[in-house]
Amino acid sequence: MPDPTAPGAHPALTTLSEEEGMFREAVQDFAQSEMTPRITSMDRAQALDPELIPQLFELGLMGIEIPEEYGGTASTFFTSILVVEELSRVDPAVAVLVDVQNTLCVNAVLRWGSDEIKEVFLPRLAADTVGAYALSEAGSGSDAFALACKATREGDNWVLDGQKLFITNGNEAGIFIVFANADPAAGYKGITAFVVEKGTAGFTVGKKEDKLGIRASSTTELVFENVLVPDRNVLGEVGKGYKVAIETLNEGRIGIGAQMVGLAQGALDHTVRYVQEREQFGRTIGSFQGVQFQIAQMAVDVEAARLMVYNAARLKDEGKDFVYPAAMAKLFSSQVAQRVSSTAVDLFGGYGFTREYPVEKLYRDAKIGSIYEGTSNMQLQTIAKMLLK
Numbered sequence: 503m504p505d506p507t508a509p510g511a512h513p514a515l516t517t518l519s520e521e522e523g524m525f526r527e528a529v530q531d532f533a534q535s536e537m538t539p540r541i542t543s544m545d546r547a548q549a550l551d552p553e554l555i556p557q558l559f560e561l562g563l564m565g566i567e568i569p570e571e572y573g574g575t576a577s578t579f580f581t582s583i584l585v586v587e588e589l590s591r592v593d594p595a596v597a598v599l600v601d602v603q604n605t606l607c608v609n610a611v612l613r614w615g616s617d618e619i620k621e622v623f624l625p626r627l628a629a630d631t632v633g634a635y636a637l638s639e640a641g642s643g644s645d646a647f648a649l650a651c652k653a654t655r656e657g658d659n660w661v662l663d664g665q666k667l668f669i670t671n672g673n674e675a676g677i678f679i680v681f682a683n684a685d686p687a688a689g690y691k692g693i694t695a696f697v698v699e700k701g702t703a704g705f706t707v708g709k710k711e712d713k714l715g716i717r718a719s720s721t722t723e724l725v726f727e728n729v730l731v732p733d734r735n736v737l738g739e740v741g742k743g744y745k746v747a748i749e750t751l752n753e754g755r756i757g758i759g760a761q762m763v764g765l766a767q768g769a770l771d772h773t774v775r776y777v778q779e780r781e782q783f784g785r786t787i788g789s790f791q792g793v794q795f796q797i798a799q800m801a802v803d804v805e806a807a808r809l810m811v812y813n814a815a816r817l818k819d820e821g822k823d824f825v826y827p828a829a830m831a832k833l834f835s836s837q838v839a840q841r842v843s844s845t846a847v848d849l850f851g852g853y854g855f856t857r858e859y860p861v862e863k864l865y866r867d868a869k870i871g872s873i874y875e876g877t878s879n880m881q882l883q884t885i886a887k888m889l890l891k
């Protein structure tokens with residue numbers, strides 16, 4: 503077969519290169535054998551099984567775009583998207599750990615890190631250290647640049663003060679990308695990104711949220727009290743942190759799109775199996791045309807969302823504009839995940855409403871897709887702004 507990725511070739515969006523196909527298979531095997539048995543217990547315990555995390559590193563899933571010289575997998579953004587999709591098909595709570603690592607933390611360090619930052623942090627992110635991305639605060643969510651966290655210059659250091667809220671991987675991370683304002687009088691032009699290590703004096707991980715969905719993923723507060731961060735840990739330029747945030751989140755939200763596509767595919771997989779087993783009126787419920795049409799609609803929704811996500815990811819890898827399709831992909835996939843997981847619960851009937859069957863968890867997990875990395879209203883705002891400018 504001709505190489506579908508050769509220049510000039512126009513493969514279908516869903517045609518995978520050999521490397522992409524191998525990644526997908528490896529992740530599917532891992533998700534089935536290692537994640538499936540742990541889904542329910544991790545959801546109940548509201549914690550990831552610590553045994554899973556080293557396995558994610560061993561499989562090369564935590565440094566997908568990190569070059570080989572730093573110990574990474576040296577693959578593409580699209581591969582990260584595929585990995586997040588396949589993990590989410592089984593457990594979106596595990597997937598978000600991998601998503602934040604690759605599409606936000608590693609991405610930001612690769613793009614904005616000085617040579618020194620790359621040399622110090624990329625090998626750790628590839629080998630054994632989880633990353634977190636800390637922008638949101640109690641008073642700063644959709645209005646992401648209304649940060650109260652402050653950075654004050656002190657000799658060769660910066661002193662961070664303030665609190666972050668809702669930070670994914672807060673309990674597992676060793677490396678945190680933290681946004682603070684170094685010049686509040688300059689408004690968003692004071693925002694600066696810093697790399698902060700766990701264990702730095704004055705930095706503590708606060709309360710963990712008790713959530714509706716993705717319960718195994720930790721979402722925590724971070725507290726900074728007189729935290730000394732060396733100047734060399736500034737990511738990008740002082741006062742340009744708003745660019746770091748906007749641009750990494752533009753890419754990151756394709757990952758959330760992939761999480762939602764995987765989740766919806768998982769809900770569809772469970773439902774296709776169930777309707778062919780469950781009998782009512784002396785026949786399987788899947789033999790009723792009404793049910794068949796619901797299943798067909800779920801499949802169409804999932805496929806449409808997947809194509810949008812893949813297109814945005816492939817545009818990003820090609821260095822083309824992707825912000826508009828990425829906002830659409832994130833918005834639509836989160837709508838699809840909610841719709842498809844809801845129909846899945848309907849088709850499982852009363853059993854779907856219980857914790858004994860997997861679709862109840864996916865229905866709860868789906869809700870976060872329309873909230874984090876920009877709410878649905880924020881995606882609509884981006885889309886409208888680009889249409890009407």
Ligand SMILES: Cc1cc2nc3c(=O)[nH]c(=O)nc-3n(C[C@H](O)[C@H](O)[C@H](O)COP(=O)(O)OP(=O)(O)OC[C@H]3O[C@@H](n4cnc5c(N)ncnc54)[C@H](O)[C@@H]3O)c2cc1C
Nearest residue numbers: 635636637638643644668669670721873874875876877879
């Ligand atoms: C589980 C979880 C994990 C998270 N992980 C991270 C993380 O790792 N790092 C991080 O930095 N943050 C993280 N967040 C924070 C997340 O990105 C924010 O919660 C999100 O951006 C929304 O902000 P908010 O909660 O302050 O809601 P608000 O901004 O208060 O929004 C509330 C409602 O008002 C609407 N709204 C607000 N402004 C407008 C407007 N101008 N026009 C129309 N509608 C508007 C919103 O769409 C929403 O419906 C996480 C949150 C959760 C719940």
